[in-house]
Amino acid sequence: MKLILLSGGSGTRLWPLSNDARAKQFLKVLRNEETGEFESMVQRVFRQLSSVVTADEMIVATNVAQTDMLRNQLGEIPIVVEPERRDTFPAIALACVYLHSELGMPRDEMIGVVSVDAYVDTAFYERVGELGELVYNTGAELGLLGVKPTYPSSKYGYLIPANHDVHMDVQRFVEKPTEEAAEELIEEGAYWNSGVFVFPVSLVLDILESKGFPIQYDLLLSEFSALPKKSFDYEVVEHLSEIVALTYDGYWKDLGTWNTLTEEMSSTIIGNGALSEDSVNTHIVNELELPVKVLGISNAVVAVSADGILITDKPASSRMKDMLLDGLFSRPMYEERRWGWYRVLDVTKKEDREILTKRLCVHAGRNLSYQYHHYRDETWTIISGLAIFVQDGVKRLVQAGDVLQISAGSKHAIYAETETEFIEVQMGTPLVEDDIVRITMDWEETMEYCS
Amino acid sequence: MKLILLSGGSGTRLWPLSNDARAKQFLKVLRNEETGEFESMVQRVFRQLSSVVTADEMIVATNVAQTDMLRNQLGEIPIVVEPERRDTFPAIALACVYLHSELGMPRDEMIGVVSVDAYVDTAFYERVGELGELVYNTGAELGLLGVKPTYPSSKYGYLIPANHDVHMDVQRFVEKPTEEAAEELIEEGAYWNSGVFVFPVSLVLDILESKGFPIQYDLLLSEFSALPKKSFDYEVVEHLSEIVALTYDGYWKDLGTWNTLTEEMSSTIIGNGALSEDSVNTHIVNELELPVKVLGISNAVVAVSADGILITDKPASSRMKDMLLDGLFSRPMYEERRWGWYRVLDVTKKEDREILTKRLCVHAGRNLSYQYHHYRDETWTIISGLAIFVQDGVKRLVQAGDVLQISAGSKHAIYAETETEFIEVQMGTPLVEDDIVRITMDWEETMEYCS
Numbered sequence: 080m081k082l083i084l085l086s087g088g089s090g091t092r093l094w095p096l097s098n099d100a101r102a103k104q105f106l107k108v109l110r111n112e113e114t115g116e117f118e119s120m121v122q123r124v125f126r127q128l129s130s131v132v133t134a135d136e137m138i139v140a141t142n143v144a145q146t147d148m149l150r151n152q153l154g155e156i157p158i159v160v161e162p163e164r165r166d167t168f169p170a171i172a173l174a175c176v177y178l179h180s181e182l183g184m185p186r187d188e189m190i191g192v193v194s195v196d197a198y199v200d201t202a203f204y205e206r207v208g209e210l211g212e213l214v215y216n217t218g219a220e221l222g223l224l225g226v227k228p229t230y231p232s233s234k235y236g237y238l239i240p241a242n243h244d245v246h247m248d249v250q251r252f253v254e255k256p257t258e259e260a261a262e263e264l265i266e267e268g269a270y271w272n273s274g275v276f277v278f279p280v281s282l283v284l285d286i287l288e289s290k291g292f293p294i295q296y297d298l299l300l301s302e303f304s305a306l307p308k309k310s311f312d313y314e315v316v317e318h319l320s321e322i323v324a325l326t327y328d329g330y331w332k333d334l335g336t337w338n339t340l341t342e343e344m345s346s347t348i349i350g351n352g353a354l355s356e357d358s359v360n361t362h363i364v365n366e367l368e369l370p371v372k373v374l375g376i377s378n379a380v381v382a383v384s385a386d387g388i389l390i391t392d393k394p395a396s397s398r399m400k401d402m403l404l405d406g407l408f409s410r411p412m413y414e415e416r417r418w419g420w421y422r423v424l425d426v427t428k429k430e431d432r433e434i435l436t437k438r439l440c441v442h443a444g445r446n447l448s449y450q451y452h453h454y455r456d457e458t459w460t461i462i463s464g465l466a467i468f469v470q471d472g473v474k475r476l477v478q479a480g481d482v483l484q485i486s487a488g489s490k491h492a493i494y495a496e497t498e499t500e501f502i503e504v505q506m507g508t509p510l511v512e513d514d515i516v517r518i519t520m521d522w523e524e525t526m527e528y529c530s
Numbered sequence: 531m532k533l534i535l536l537s538g539g540s541g542t543r544l545w546p547l548s549n550d551a552r553a554k555q556f557l558k559v560l561r562n563e564e565t566g567e568f569e570s571m572v573q574r575v576f577r578q579l580s581s582v583v584t585a586d587e588m589i590v591a592t593n594v595a596q597t598d599m600l601r602n603q604l605g606e607i608p609i610v611v612e613p614e615r616r617d618t619f620p621a622i623a624l625a626c627v628y629l630h631s632e633l634g635m636p637r638d639e640m641i642g643v644v645s646v647d648a649y650v651d652t653a654f655y656e657r658v659g660e661l662g663e664l665v666y667n668t669g670a671e672l673g674l675l676g677v678k679p680t681y682p683s684s685k686y687g688y689l690i691p692a693n694h695d696v697h698m699d700v701q702r703f704v705e706k707p708t709e710e711a712a713e714e715l716i717e718e719g720a721y722w723n724s725g726v727f728v729f730p731v732s733l734v735l736d737i738l739e740s741k742g743f744p745i746q747y748d749l750l751l752s753e754f755s756a757l758p759k760k761s762f763d764y765e766v767v768e769h770l771s772e773i774v775a776l777t778y779d780g781y782w783k784d785l786g787t788w789n790t791l792t793e794e795m796s797s798t799i800i801g802n803g804a805l806s807e808d809s810v811n812t813h814i815v816n817e818l819e820l821p822v823k824v825l826g827i828s829n830a831v832v833a834v835s836a837d838g839i840l841i842t843d844k845p846a847s848s849r850m851k852d853m854l855l856d857g858l859f860s861r862p863m864y865e866e867r868r869w870g871w872y873r874v875l876d877v878t879k880k881e882d883r884e885i886l887t888k889r890l891c892v893h894a895g896r897n898l899s900y901q902y903h904h905y906r907d908e909t910w911t912i913i914s915g916l917a918i919f920v921q922d923g924v925k926r927l928v929q930a931g932d933v934l935q936i937s938a939g940s941k942h943a944i945y946a947e948t949e950t951e952f953i954e955v956q957m958g959t960p961l962v963e964d965d966i967v968r969i970t971m972d973w974e975e976t977m978e979y980c981s
Contacts, residue, residue, distance in 0.1 A: 094823075329939060355846070368877065370838040375846030379827060383839060386823040388832075390841050395622075395806070395826030424875040425889055426819065429914030429951060432930060436887070436953050438876055452566050460909040460955040463880030479883060482909050486931050500880060502887050504911040504953045506931060 080189040080211040080277075083174045085167060086141040086149060087195075088123060092335055092399045095387035096364060098411050105337065106150045106365060110345035117349075120334060121195045122152050128193070131204040140174040146356075147417045162303050167313040169306035173299060174495065175283040186281040189215055192311070194274050196331045198343055202436070203273075209445045210277045211277075211475060213246055219323040221316060223249060223275035225270025227328040231261035234333075236272040236312075238324060243268060249322040257313045270326055314318055324519045337362075337380040337389075337396035355420070358513075360393070380479030385412030385422055418445040419495075424502075436505045441466065441495040448491035449520040455507025459483040469520070471525035492516060531640040531662040531728075533583055534625045535805060536618060537572060537592040537600060539647075543786055543850045546838035547815060549862050553648045554786065556599045559815060561796035568800075571785060572646045573603050579644070583656045598868045607704040613754050619765040620757040622727075623743075624750060626734040631747045637732040640666055643762070645725050649783045649794055654724075654815060657778045661728045664697055670774040673728035674700060676721025678779040681710035685784075687723040687763075689775060694719055698759040700773040721777055727762060737766065788813075788831040788840075788847035803832070811844070817864070836863030836873055870946075875953075884961035888954045892917065892946040900943035900971040906958025910934040915950030919943075920971070 085105060095105040104120040111126070118126070127139060138157045139149055139401070144165050147156060159174045171192055178184040189211040193204070206224055214222040223245070225238050236254045240247035252272065253264060262468045284294050292306065295298050299306075307314055316322070334340045337454045341362040347354060350365030352373070359377040366384040373381060380396060382389045391399070412423040418441050425436040441447060441464075449469065461481045468477045470485065475485065477493075485491050487507065507514070537555060544554040555571040562569045569577070579588060589608045590600055593615050600609060610625045622643055629635040640662040644655070657675055665673035676689050676698070687705045689841070691698035703723065706717060729868075735745050743757065744750050750757075758765055767773070785791045792813040801816030803824070810828040811968060817835040824832060831847060833840045843848070863874040867891050876887040892898060900920060912932045919928045920943045921936065928934065928944075935941050938958065944950070958965070 095821075128541075195793030355849075357846070369836075370546075371841070372838065373841045374849065376827065376830060379841075381839075381841055385820075386836060387823065388839060389824070390824045390827055390830075390832055395808070398806070398825065403610045422876075423888060425873075425953070427889075427913070427951075430903030430930065432914070434913045435951075436875060436889070438878075438887070441701045456931055458909070458911040458953075460876070460957075462955070462957060463883070479881065480907055482933060482935050487925055500878075502876070502914070502953075506911075506913060 080132070080191055080206070080208065080282075081178055081184060082130075082137045082170060082191045082193060083130060083178075084121075084124065084137060084139045085162070085170060085192060085194045086145055087167070087170060089121055089159075093340065093382075093401065095384045095389055096366065096382050097388055101148060101411075102145060103340070105145075105152060106340075107196075108340065108344050108349060119152055121149070122197065123198070124193070125153050125156075125193045127199075127201045128204050130201055131208055138174055138178065140170045147490070148415055150417060151415055162300060165303070165306060166307045167456075169303060171311050172306060173281055173296075173303065175280050176287070176294050176299045177296045179280055179284060180294060184280055184448040186284060190283070191280055192276040197273065197333060198268055198330070198334045199327075200329045202214065202329050203327050203331065206325055207275055207277065210275070210325045213323055213325060214277050214279070217246070217323055218321075220282060220319045221323075222323040223316075223322060223324045224273040224275040224277075224322050225326045226273045226331045227326060228261075228265050228269070228271050228422060231258045231262060231265055233258050237261065237264045237269040238272045239264065239267060239269045240324065245325075247326070248326050252317075270324070271331070273327065273331065276316070282315070289459045316353075323367050323522050338393040338398065341380055341393070350383070350414065394440070398456050418442060418447060420497075420523065432506055432508055435505040435510055437505070437519055438500065439503055440498065440500045441493060443495050443498045446494040446522065447491060449458045449518045450515050451490045451518070452487055452507070452514045453516070454487055454514050455505050455510055456487055457483075457485040457506075458504045459485065461499065461501045463494045465496045466499040467494045467496065469494075492520065494522065531583070531587065531642055531660065532578060532629055532731075533573065533588045533642045533644060533658070533743075534622060534629075534645060535572075535579070535590045536591055536621060536645045537596055538615070538618070538621060540951065543847075544788060544833075545793065545850065546831050546835045546840055547817065549837055552599060552862075552864075552866070554791070555595060556596075556603060557791075559791065559795050560799060563769055570603055571649065572600070574648045575644070575648070576604050576607075578650075578652045579655050581652055582659055589625055589629065591621045595649045595831075599866055601868060609969055610702060615752060616754070616757060616759045618762040619760045620754060621907075622762050623738055624747075624754065624758060627730050627738070627745050628747045630731055630735060631745060635731055637735060638730050641727075641734070642729050643727040643730055647785060648724065649785045650778075651780045653780050654778055654782065656724055658728065661726070661776045665728050665730070665776055668910070669695070669772075669776055671729065671770045671772040672731060672774075674767075675724040675726040676774060676775045677724045677782045678777060679712075679720070680718050681721070682709045682716055684709050684712060688712065688715045688720040689723045690715065690720045690886065691775065696776075698775045698777070699777050703768075714825055715868045721775070722782070724778065724782065727767070733766070742903060750938075766861060783950070785829060787850065788842055788938060789835065789844040792831055798889050801834070807979050811880045869893060869898060869947075883957055883959055886956040886961055888956070889951065891949065891951045894946050894949045897945040897973065898943055900941060900969045901940055901966050902941045902969070903958070903965045904967070905938055905965050906956050906961055908936040909939055909955045910936065910952045912950065912952045916947045917950040918945040920945075945973065 088102050096106050097103045107117040107119045109118050109123055122340035139241055140159045142161045146160055159177045161170055191207050210222040237248050239251050274415050348363045352363035352365045352371040355374045357375050358373045361379045363381045365371045378393050380391050421437050421439040423437055427434050461477050461479055463479050465478050468475055471490050539553050547557050548554045558568040558570045560569050560574055591610050593612045612621055660674040669750050689703055690701050692701035698852045738745055750911045771841050799814045803814035803816045803822040806825045809824045809825050812830045814822050816822045829844050872888050872890040874888055878885050912928050912930055914930050916929050919926055922941050
């Protein structure tokens with residue numbers, strides 16, 4: 080069996096810590112009980128899966144905005160990148176075709192699809208493995224994992240079994256019932272639908288072929304935008320009749336709101352913060368150096384990042400998506416990239432010129448690509464590290480105290496010999512991230528310059 | 531009569547918006563009803579006093595940390611600067627001696643002392659003027675203004691009159707009684723002591739002389755540190771027997787906590803912020819560009835500045851002074867100066883070197899003094915304006931896009947021809963504000979360079 084980890088979504092409900100480039104699954108607010116270190120949801124799921132399957136049995140399906148974060152947090156795992164955001168059906172279909180046409184996965188082998196934002200015990204993933212065997216042995220079209228409900232939630236989907244054997248056949252589904260209806264469903268013996276799908280890869284390949292799509296990876300990639308923008312539930316599951324299920328009776332939680340996420344945080348304060356004694360059940364998550372002080376406020380979350388400041392009552396945090404999110408900065412103020420990270424320190428406009436001040440860190444052995452800008456000048460003041468700076472073909476070693484002036488049109492790149500940080504002042508009209516022209520250069524030769 | 535405005539105190543109770551250089555009376559959170567513009571407490575008091583006395587009848591007693599702010603907010607008014615912070619007796623004594631020996635104020639002329647942090651109607655200051663006449667006509671030693679209590683506060687001092695005529699004689703004082711005791715005092719006919727003092731300047735001159743202090747301004751200034759570090763109440767008022775009082779039956783409030791201050795704010799949001807509809811009686815005061823969102827939190831204050839972030843329940847804000855204020859940044863992150871302002875964008879330490887990134891604004895016609903630093907290098911990237919930059923005796927015109935490198939030991943100054951802003955990166959060990967050696971230079975000659 081191969082496992083597809085679905086890593087999608089933006090993070091408006093966990094603003095300001097999550098944004099397009101840093102969806103909720105990348106927030107390092109959980110604690111790895113073994114090492115004591117902070118870990119993100121995606122790291123936790125990956126660690127749990129690694130105890131059930133081997134790394135080469137996993138593949139991550141994601142979008143281009145998340146690939147740098149995924150590589151930073153998970154290392155060199157296989158990733159299938161959706162060329163644009165559509166929905167879960169196109170994402171799963173592309174990953175299936177990749178596994179089949181690029182990695183030679185046989186049509187009758189099992190696929191398991193899991194999302195990266197469920198907070199569960201490792202036993203959950205052991206059940207996914209058992210579900211694979213069940214689908215294979217019964218010849219069913221699809222297998223689902225039902226979670227034993229702990230309360231009549233109106234936010235989840237329910238699956239209603241036809242029988243109550245160890246291996247259930249699924250009779251029907253109910254999406255987000257009222258609490259009253261949910262209570263009746265639970266009495267009937269219904270389960271929460273965990274969102275796990277297990278099926279032979281042929282299921283998806285057949286559907287694609289029947290719709291006239293190629294099952295060759297590079298061909299499907301180029302037709303990706305033509306795939307139906309539909310969920311896997313809607314496009315596939317609803318049309319099947321032979322669905323089996325296993326049940327899971329353990330911890331299962333969607334960490335999608337500040338309320339549910341903070342319940343799993345091991346500490347009430349992450350970052351520079353202080354709570355008065357009478358601030359009960361309040362959490363601070365502060366990514367800035369700015370001190371945060373909370374006095375006499377209970378049952379709240381204070382979340383602070385370079386994108387903004389949120390103060391929310393815990394139950395109210397489920398309303399995040401509906402409101403409050405207009406008028407925000409249209410650009411991310413902090414981003415992790417493959418080469419390191421940057422933080423926006425200041426944004427202003429003076430005399431029709433926009434000015435952006437950033438602090439950047441380039442990790443040792445990484446580089447910013449050789450590039451130039453049409454409209455902006457940059458001043459870099461190196462504050463730490465040792466790096467090779469290339470400007471218009473001329474290489475020089477730079478270190479703390481060096482000031483580099485880069486006018487519009489001037490080609491430049493930097494390679495960090497040791498971790499290098501600098502303060503950058505950008506000035507231009509317009510001042511936009513995509514005013515960047517990348518040029519290929521021979522880094523091998525450049526690196527030799529240093530030795 | 532001359533009026534002494536006492537402007538002292540630091541602002542720990544209104545952290546993070548107030549700090550040593552910006553005490554609570556400088557926060558522009560009130561609204562001038564006539565012009566519709568924001569104004570600070572000190573601006574409000576000055577405006578109200580100006581309708582009762584002329585500008586040359588007022589003098590401000592303050593400390594050196596507040597003089598730039600006072601001049602920025604009030605313009606060119608006379609200021610007596612205490613060489614160090616002591617208490618209200620030394621502050622009032624120095625101002626009295628200044629008025630007498632420098633401005634020739636006769637010994638029998640009246641002094642009125644008012645503080646800048648009371649929020650009152652203009653009628654309050656009219657009563658101060660009437661009090662001056664009363665003290666003069668009765669020959670009393672001192673006059674006080676009693677405020678008609680509106681509730682049995684345990685936080686104020688009470689004065690108990692000997693009679694209940696229009697002009698009262700004061701029988702005794704009670705400082706901060708319990709609420710029960712306050713209720714009895716109010717039944718007895720007691721008043722809140724407003725903290726206004728009116729007396730002939732001879733009162734203070736006689737006390738100084740009797741203690742062997744000079745009543746010549748420059749001499750007293752040099753002996754300032756020997757003056758008793760006591761309040762005027764303790765050092766003077768308690769020893770007097772002939773005290774008269776007038777009463778004031780109107781609005782009077784100490785805006786010393788976030789709770790009381792926000793009650794007088796004309797708008798629930800100052801700066802970039804948003805409140806959900808169910809966030810009732812909550813105020814946002816945000817000095818940063820970072821958006822602040824409040825969801826489902828009522829009766830709270832969210833105050834955000836470059837110094838930090840406070841979220842406090844309103845009644846709890848009176849406990850600010852007791853707690854939460856350790857571990858704060860030891861340096862102000864935003865300061866207004868005579869020449870303009872600066873904001874700290876980033877503070878970090880790399881390879882034993884401290885790095886501070888600032889944005890500075892020098893107002894048109896102002897300059898940073900000619901100076902050099904022993905331990906730090908600076909890079910300035912000019913982002914707007916036109917200025918004369920002087921480095922080691924060489925002058926040049928600079929404008930947006932120019933980058934100025936200033937090594938330790940290099941003498942430099944800047945004169946803003948038009949309002950000029952720049953991003954400054956400081957690097958050094960140690961990196962402290964007072965690593966600065968100022969050198970005199972002929973600015974007249976420099977300015978001519980421009981024309």
